[in-house]
Amino acid sequence: MRYPPRHKESTRARLLELSGTLAKKDGFASTGVDALMAAAGLTSGAFYSHFRSKSELLEAIVESELGRSLELLTGKTNEQLVVVLKSYLSASHVDDPAQGCAVTSLSTEVARSSLQTKQVFERMMVAMKDELSKHVSGHSAAWVMISQMVGAVMIARAMASEQSRNDLLEAVMQQCQEMIR
Amino acid sequence: MRYPPRHKESTRARLLELSGTLAKKDGFASTGVDALMAAAGLTSGAFYSHFRSKSELLEAIVESELGRSLELLTGKTNEQLVVVLKSYLSASHVDDPAQGCAVTSLSTEVARSSLQTKQVFERMMVAMKDELSKHVSGHSAAWVMISQMVGAVMIARAMASEQSRNDLLEAVMQQCQEMIR
DNA sequence: GTCTATAGGTAGATAGAC
DNA sequence: GTCTATCTACCTATAGAC
Incomplete structure (x- = not known):
């Protein structure tokens, strides 16, 4: 082998991280294979030794990104969860989709994707709902x-003024806090 | 003039209707000018006598689509509003984005669009919030x-199974009904 | 107002060299 | 595993005829 044994999996991990960020920022459809590989310091031909197609990449992004989001919700006290929710409903999260939650950025594109990708998405969402249900009054409240x-x-991301954004975010944050008590 | 006086505005209306449907179904980024004009029985060159650019089209779609949604919320009794909400949170709305609400289908793309488009979006959302606030306990509750x-x-659109979709939709519908009472 | 033709660019994907 | 080269298809936008 001309490359060290761990080379492939580490490249794949790097591509997942990078494509997740790009897709959340510009949209998955607008994230070209060429641009992704160039950003990784590689060329487009190499993409297909890691993913069979672009749609398989979306599936892998959903698994990776939502897995990370799920971790952020896991094993928290009520007080710790409130901190997470405040961060989620913050201006900085609204202003920086690239580092934020993939559900918000990618769900419309997941809705138009393969059944497999939707199944991964669903599995992750149900796990998040189960985790949240430990803090509120049942599974319905978690949904x-x-x-x-x-x-x-x-x-909030699609509205122009700070005023309207803040009104919306504060209203929802207050409601979330009432649900946790 | 070789065309009747109302020709231009009626063609524009047809293009708006059609592009709104296509964009909600496939995403605005994936809706090509070629494909849109072909679906309208025209050719791509004619597009630019109606819209200066594709991004101006998105602005017009947001105005047109959200205007229609706003009308659906306007001047309802509590009982009539519940019927609208039930239809919104129905399986048929989830299964048919093309005929459905543009906020759900297009907001991530509006978030990545021009300031002007976001301003139109915000104006419409605030109007919807004001309308809903007549039925619930204040503006925060409406947001x-x-x-x-x-x-x-x-x-719901991004999840695979009917079971999870229904759990989610029913949970939210029940919560909406409690907010109206 | 709509047509044809075309510009210049980018998309996803494959073949074969190394 | 990554490279270069290439295919076909599509993209947004413009020019000029009718």
Whole structure:
């Protein structure tokens, strides 16, 4: 072998990290294979020794990105969770999609993707709902909380003024806190 | 003039209707000018006598689509509003984005668009919030309701199983009904 | 207002050398 | 595993005829 044994998996991990960031920023459809590989310091031909197709990449991004989000929700006290939620509903999260939650950035594209990708997405969302349900009054309340958090960040990002963004984010944060008590 | 006086505005209206449908189904970025004009029975050159650029088209779509959504919320009794919300949180809305709400389908792309487009989006969202606030306990509650409805449909569309979709949609619908009482 | 033709660019994907 | 080269298809946008 001309490359060290761990080379392939580390390159793959690097591509996942990088493509996740690019897709959250510009959209998955607008993230070209050429541009991704160039950003990784490679050429486009090498992409296909890591992923069979671009749609397989989306599936891997969803697994990787939502897995990380799930970790952020896991094993928290109520107080710790409130800190996480405040960070989620913050201006800095709204202003920096690239470092933020993939559900908010990519779910419309997941909705248009393969069944497999949707299954991965669902598995992760259900796990997040189960985790949140430990802090609120049941599974229904957990679904409601997830929906309003994701919806709020999405809508805030598409509105122009700081005023409207803040009104929206504060309203939802207050509601989340009431649900946890 | 070789064309009747109303020709231009009626063609523009047709293009708006059609491009709105296509963009909600496939995403705005994936909706090519060629494909749009071909679907309208025209050729791509004619596009630019109606819109200066593709990004101006998005602005017009947001105005047109969200204007229609706003109308659906306007002047309802509590009972009539519940019917609208049930339809919004229905399986058929989840399964048919092309005929559905543009906020759910296009907001991530609006978030990546021009300031002008975001301003149009914001104006429409604030108007919807004001309308909803007549049915719930204040403007904060209206923002919360909008967020959870939009988030719920987006997440439901990206999940694979009917079971999870229904759990989510029913949870949010129940919460909406409690907010209206 | 719409047509054809075309510009210049980029998309996803494959073949074969090393 | 990564390279270069290349294919076909599509993209946004413009020019000029009718």
